[in-house]
Each structure stands twice: as structure tokens, then as C-alpha cells.
Amino acid sequence: MSGQNHEHHVSSAGQLWAVAAGLFILTILTVVMAKFVAIPPPFDVIVALSIALVKAFLVAAFFMNLYWDTKFNAMLLLMAVAFFILMVSITLLDMLYRVDVVPSF
Amino acid sequence: MANHSTTQTAHVQHHFVDGDQQFDTAKLGMWVFLVNEILFFGGLFMAYIVYRAWYPELFTEAALELNTFWGAVNTIVLIGSSLTVAMAIRSAQKNQTKGLKINLLITIGLAIVFMVIKGFEYSHKFHLGIFPGQFYSYEGLQHAQAPIFFSIYYMMTGIHALHVIIGIGLMMWIYVRARRGEFGSDYYTPVEMTGLYWHLVDLIWIFLFPLLYLIE
């Protein structure tokens, strides 16, 4: 037995460039949306974060190879995100519902 | 697993059966480590979310002090470096040592460009008196909680920058090993692991950029 004898996914240069091109375009898009398109308040954040999520998906799936990798590694990433959301949402249960948000400051 | 493999190549450590097991194990370990990194930054994101919920107008006003143009340039630079790292891994997988070295050098170069731009942004702010916390002395933004925004800004970008510096170090180490010809299609674990780390640094920045620079 030697080395890595089963197939590891090798992305083609074209694939990688296409992903990067997508990321560049999305970066420009998010700047344009924020600076030159007037989106009413809650939606501007939603748009910006949605674009960021798409970019994050591209990086994780194709640059970090999760698309071809074992599902367990992808699950680890999702678990990290899930626990982050858990931490924030439970904390917000306190922070947003204080009777007196930081009294007198 | 155990000691029953008959032929072992030099890079397979004694406690693994073969290179596959070693590679998969390393990759799993790396992903577990990345989970740590995400939750480490997660703490900072939590501080950000809490204070943005408490002081929405502070974040709108203070974000105007950040330079969107240079922030966007840095985003492009970092994505570019992610691309070159992915290309470096591809070169290693295809036994192209020259391509591996060139791509690593470009990545290191882009990472340094990122740090230089970051350095200019910081020094500009220090010049204005925008320091974190109690050292804040900027006259232009008189919001009572302005120091908190910049504390969060400096913590998030500072720790991110620290990760970039560590990444530069890692890639220099990989470059030195690549020059010695240690990597090829049968062994490129360290290249791939460093790549995963570098992509995560990119991932964090993908969220930092809109959250800090693009609040209107």
C-alpha cells in the first residue's frame, strides 16, 4: 500500500476560475446594492447577508472541496454554524427583552 | 489502526495503515479545528449582533468612517488569494511542483497586499483619533457609544489580520517544503490543510466586509 491510492477530486483550472469569477461578481454586486440601490432597512441587511451566504457556499463547496468530500466534513461545518446561531439566538432572548435596556445610559 | 501494512512510504506515520487513512484523518482533524475557528469568531459576531440590535443608528453612522473602496479591494484580493491557494493544491495533486511554488508565492504576495491595505486603513484611523475603547478621541463622530463600535471593529479585523499573518507563515513553511520537493500527487496533505485554513480566513472576511463596511 502506498500513498493516496484512491481518487481524490482534482478541480480543473476552469472550474476554479469560474468560482472565483462568481465571487468577484458577487462582491461587486453587494457593493452596488449597498451603495447605489436604496433598499429599505431590514432588507438591506438581508440582501447583503444573502449575497455573503452565496459567496460562503461557493468557497466552502468548491474551494474547500466539500462538494466532493465526505458528507461528515460538511456536517461539521453546518454544526459549527448551527451552534453559532443557537448561541446568538438564545442570548438575544435576553438582550432584546430586557425590561430596562442598560438603565439610564 | 495497526501494524499490518507491508509496504509503507516514507510519509505514512507508523500508527496509520496507509496514506489514505492518514490523509482522511488529517482532513477530519482540520475540519474539527475549523469548527473551533468558526465559533471563536462566532463570539465576536455575537458581540456585533447584540450591539447592532441595541444601537442600530450607531452602526449606520460609524460605518461611514470605514472606507468601502479599500474594503472591497481587500475582498477581491483575499478571494484572489483563495483562488491561487486552490490552484496550488491542484498543482500539487498533478505533480506540478513549479506551479505549486508559483501559486504559493502569489498567495503570499496577495496576503501581504491585504495586510498593507489593512495597515493603511488602521493608520488613517489612528491619525484621526479613532482608537478602540477608552482611547477613542475622534471629534467627527460624537455618538455616545462610538467607542464600542470601534472596539468591535478592531477586535474583528485585528483577530482576522492575526489569522492572515499566521496564514502567511504557514504558506512560507509550505513553500520551503515544496522547494525541497516534498509534495506530489501521492502526498500533499500539508498543502491541502493550509489551503483549508486559508479558505476559512477568506470565509470570515466574506462576512466581515458587508457587516462592517456596507451599512447604509
Place this chain on the structure above:
Amino acid sequence: MATAEASPSGNMKTLQVKRYKPSENPKKTYLTEEKGLWSWLTTVDHKKIGLMYLGSVTFFFLLGGALALLLRTELLTPAKTFIEADTYNQFFTLHGAIMVFFVLVPSIPAALGNFILPMQLGAKDVAFPKLNLTSFYIYVIGAVFTFIALANNGLDTGWTFYTPYSTDSTSSVIWVTLGVFILGFSSILTGTNFIATIHKMRAPGITWGKLPLNLWALYATSIIQILATPVLAITLLLLTMERVLGMGIFDASMGGDPILFQHFFWFYSHPAVYIMIVPGFGIISEVITTFSKKHIFGYWAIALSSLAIAFIGFLVWGHHMFTSGQSGVATTIFSFLTFLVGIPTGIKILNWVATLYKGSIEMKTPMIYVFIFLFLFSIGGFTGIMLGSLAADIHLHDTYYVVAHFHYVMMGGTLIALLAGIHYWWPKMTGKMYNEFQAKIGAALIFIGFNMTFLPQFIMGSQGMPRRYYNYIDQFTIFHQTSTLGSYILGVGFLLIAWYLFRSLMSGEKAPSNPWGSRGLEWQATSPPDLHNFDHTPVVIHGPYDYHKPMEEFQLGLANSHNGHGHAEDIDVEKVSAH
């Protein structure tokens, strides 16, 4: 030559196996193969690293324990007994910080877990041996930082480092927070290592359903370690920055929120109590089956309840903050979620007790500790449920009731489980037997001393005696004095244990390879084990608790393990392939 069905990765395949009976007189062991101090300090062998952790943990335990005895002595009289109030504050802070961060968190996973985990998997080592050694040295560096703090003003914030006091205190908060920050990395690296090892290094035949419950517990623990510890790291970094730069994030006068610090802190520190106790559950599962000579009752219930505890443990941190001023919504939800933790924990306790039913129970020392555990931990658990109920907690918060509760859980739970584990695996680790009679005396002293120390604290807590107080009113004198007396008995008990264990190293009887007749894979290695644990590749066809199957079927290894120099014998073909 026999064949056995084994499925290392789900797909069944037939392996050629032989029986490898462990040698009772191993010529070479991990202790004799490489000798000298240098070989220990630079070793990447998980067994030696485990023992180095065990040594460090013992050292810190004695330090923290000595502080506890000093605290109890001070509390003999209502007013000053022999130390100043400031010193008292420092002592209880250091007692807490040392016991939590330096003893309980690394005790079972890093010390016993390191030693046992690869052996139970039939692996030669953990997945990343060098990382394992690194994590030990990171632990040492963290300890050095803490000692620097001790030499400079000490620490008087309590082990929780609550803001705003921790940002104002003149003691060396930064050194300790950095020390604990560094220590966190040690914990993270151990957790990472264990997850990778359990996933990728299992011997042929060890499916998830044949994984010893100790490993399920360590797996759950590792998951908590990697998810919670980074949040502690960022919390401590923010606290350090708050002190250095006056960041304002936790400072109400700048618009920040000190309670946010508590959220940050308990997001780690509540799951951290499960980092401490869940590995203890693993040890109990191992010991209770071995000494009942019976299959564990409810294997999957115990295995999955570890994961359930790990998950629910992340949802309940706010019960430490019921009186902090957090919102009513959060308080109510946290109280409800807290009760949920009782379910998987109760499942475990009931399954252990059911395991005893019609078992052939052998009252050896480890088993005695299991019974002590069941008794003390149940008290700790039930009082925890009381503290989780909102109305009761308003009265009991920050009283000795809480102190007694977490000592019943952490000491009566984790530490007693650690003692059970040490006594259980001592013959394997050292190759020596300890004196059974003295060990039983020791266990009795621990049990009596422990209850004498902490039962009175429940009573005074419910009557309103606040924790961390230097003085107290006269009506509590009798409780405090009983408690102090109990702590001395406890101290004597621990010294006795240390003494007979030390003596067993010097002049103990030689241990057989499997003194308890366990079916666990780690007992099929020699005592003490070979440098690479086994001299063959073990093959597992039965679960680790199948006491109704003959021992020889637990001693299989690959027939073509080329450097096997054990006592390989052919075994009955049909017997093995029948399964």
C-alpha cells in the same frame, strides 16, 4: 486458522483471524522500552502522555485541595480564624480556578482518556501523536502563566472572572485569563485528536454499535470541547482587552453590558461542567459491567444520552444568571430547558442500576466507587433540578446550597468516577496491584468525609448562608465546624490513597493482564501494555460487554499481523464464524 466477519467500515468482509492470548510476563512494555526523563518529556506515546497528565492533574489536585483545607480551617470560627479576608478571597478563587481548569477539565479525558482511548480502539496511538504532546506542553505553559499570577498579587475575582469587578480588580487577572486561554487550546487539541481517532482509527470490527461506552462518552465530551472552548477563548481575550484598552463591550458606563460577559462565559462554562462529568459517566459504564459480569443494560440509551447531554448542555447556561437581571423571557426558557438535562442523566442512572440486576456483583474497590458515585451524584443531580426551578433559585442562588450542589456533582461525580477509573485501570497502567484492603478503607474515608463536608452545606445554604463569605453569623457555626471536620477526613482519605498507590508502584504485586475478567479490548493487551499497545492487529467480533461469550473470542487478531510475536494459537473455526 479461523475466519471472522468484521465490518470496519460498514461493508462486511471476511478476515483471517488467530487467537492472541496476552502474555502474562511481557518482556518489553512501554515503560521499559524507552527509559529516562528525556524519553518521557519527548514521548509521543499516548500512554506516557496520559500518565504525565495524570501526574500534573494530581499535583494541581493536591494544590487545590490544600487551599480547600485552608479555607475550611478559616471557616472554623465565625470571625477571623487565621487568615485575612483578602487572602481568603484569593484562596477560594484559586481553589475554584485550579480545580476547574487544571483538574476537572483535563482529568478524565486528558489523563485516563489519553491512556485508554487508543487501547479500547485497538489503535497504536491517537490520530495526531505530536499534537497530543503539544497539547500537554500547552497545558504546562498555561500553568506557568497561572503561577506568574500567583507570584504577582494572585487573583481575587472568583473563578468566574465576572465583570465589572474583574476589569477593576488590582490582582493579576490578565495573567490568569491568559493562562486559562492557553489551557483552552490544550483542551481543544485533545478534543480534536479524540474525534479524529474515534472516527478513523478503529480496529477491524469495531462498529459504532460495538464502541465501548467510555468512548461514546469521550466522543460526546470532545464535541463539547471543540464547540464550547473557542467561545471561552474569545471571552477571555475580550476580557483581557477590556482591561488593557478599556474596550467598553462589558462596561455599562460606555454603553456595554456586563451581563453579556456572563452569557459569553457560561456559554462555555456550562457545557464545561459536562466536559467534566460526561467522561465520568463513561468510566462508570465500564466499571459497572465488569464487576457485574453482565451486559450493560440499554447500550444505545446510555450511548445516545451522552450525546443528548452534550447537546442540551448548550441550551441551559442562563440558569447561572437567574438573578443577574437578564430578561424574564430568557429566565423562564432557561429554567424549562434546564429540567430537560435531567432526562438523559436519569436514563443513565436507571440503566446502570438495571445493569446490576441479577448481575454477579464483585465488590472490588472500583465498584465501591461506582456505588459511591451513584449515591452522591444522584443527590447532586436532584439538587440541581431544584436549583433549576426559578422560584427556588431566587432564594438559593449564591448560597452554600449551590456550593454543596456542585461539589456533589463535580466531586461526588467526576472525582469519584476518576478514582473508580484510576483503581480500575491502575493494574493496566502500571502493571501493579494495589492493596485492596487499604483501598477500601480509603473509599470509606472519602465517602464519610465527603458527606460530612457537604451535607451540612445544603442545610446552611437553605437557611441563607451565602457562598464566598469570610464571616458568618453564629447560628451557622455548628454546620461550618462539621463541614471543616469532614474536609479533614476527606484530606486523610486522599493521602491514604496517594500512599497505597505509591507503595504499589514500589512493592505491589505483579498484575495479571486481565485481573477483573473484563471483556474490554484494553484488557487483552499485556499489563503494562506494549509500546504499540498490541503486538497484532486486534479484530473485534463481539461488543465490549458480551460477558456471556467466552473470553477467547475477545482475543482475536489478524492472522497475518506480521510482527505478531504473541502466543498465537488456532481457535475453533466454527465457534468464531458462527457469529
